[in-house]
Amino acid sequence: MRETAPPRQLAFDLPLDPRFGREDFLVSPANEAAYGQIESWPDWPDTVLLLTGPPGSGKSHLASIWASRAQAWTVSADDVAEARVPHLVGHGALVIEDIDRAGSRDEAALFHLLNLARERRCPVLVTSAARVDAIGIGTADLRSRLRLAPQVAILPPDDALLRAVLVKLFVDRQLVVDLRVVDALALRIDRSLARAREVVSELDRDALSRGRRITRPLAIAVLQRLGLAGEGACAELD
Incomplete structure (x- = not known):
């Protein structure tokens, strides 16, 4: 008799909700500098902090930890438009995610937001998969502003x-x-x-x-x- 293969079950891609609590973040030499900088808030040397790291390295997790502590809003960089800038800065701390992936980003609006945040002492955490010079920012003023901001990197995992x-x-x-x-x-x-x-x-x-x-x-x-x-x-x- 021929052996028949066991029947296959249907595998559904059910979305998993990642746990972004502070207790769920695994600290190691690869990310301890970034974690320490997030934990040091509100004693930041500047209103803006640029957090860099490869995709999936934990940037969003750290940003979520900080957003919870600072009661910050979180917005994607390509959702920052000139008309929204006063509204975004007017509600306190802010996370701007994935400035490197914003193919349609409004660079003038982002520059205005960072200037207004500095003026109103509104803390802003900006995440990026690469350093400023590698993400193709065309606006010199925005590129200069981000270069001047303190930066901390998450390294590839050990x-x-x-x-x-x-x-x-x-x-x-x-x-x-x-x-x-x-x-x-x-x-x-x-x-x-x-x-x-x-x-x-x-x-x-x-x-x-x-x-x-x-x-x-x-x-x-x-x-x-x-x-x-x-x-x-x-x-x-x-």
């Missing part, structure tokens, strides 16, 4: 942070995995928290569709499918 984040991502999804799975992933993926989220999401979806628990061989198989496992990983599936 091994300890990457492993801790992988564990947290599995826990957030209520998944129980052996630490050997975490070690296998940490050894093979690039040092990126965004990549860690992608891989854990794919593992969760794959395990659910197959009706299997997440094992080390399954993890390596998923990494191979994503093009993230080395050629020698094939032997580990046997």
Whole structure:
């Protein structure tokens, strides 16, 4: 008799609400300077702080921690328009997210906002995936204003942070995995928290569709499918 493959379950991409509380932020040498600067508020040396770091590094998490402490509004950089500037600055502290990704950003409005915030002593946290000179700001005045602002960077995660984040991502999804799975992933993926989220999401979806628990061989198989496992990983599936 032919063996039939077990039926696959439907895997639904249900949105997960990331936990952005202070107690959920994992501090390591890669981000301790940025975390310390956020914690030092309101004793900032300037009204504006530029927080940089690669995608998925924890900028939004830190911004959320600060917004909670400072009772700040949060707005995307491409949502800052000239008509909204007095309204945004008039309500106290402000987070401006992703100034590097704002393809349609109103640079004149952003410059006006930063000037008005300085005038009214309104603290502003600006997040970016890259430093000022690398994000293509065409307005010289805005570029100069951001260059003069204090800056703090989140560095790519070290091994300890990457492993801790992988564990947290599995826990957030209520998944129980052996630490050997975490070690296998940490050894093979690039040092990126965004990549860690992608891989854990794919593992969760794959395990659910197959009706299997997440094992080390399954993890390596998923990494191979994503093009993230080395050629020698094939032997580990046997």
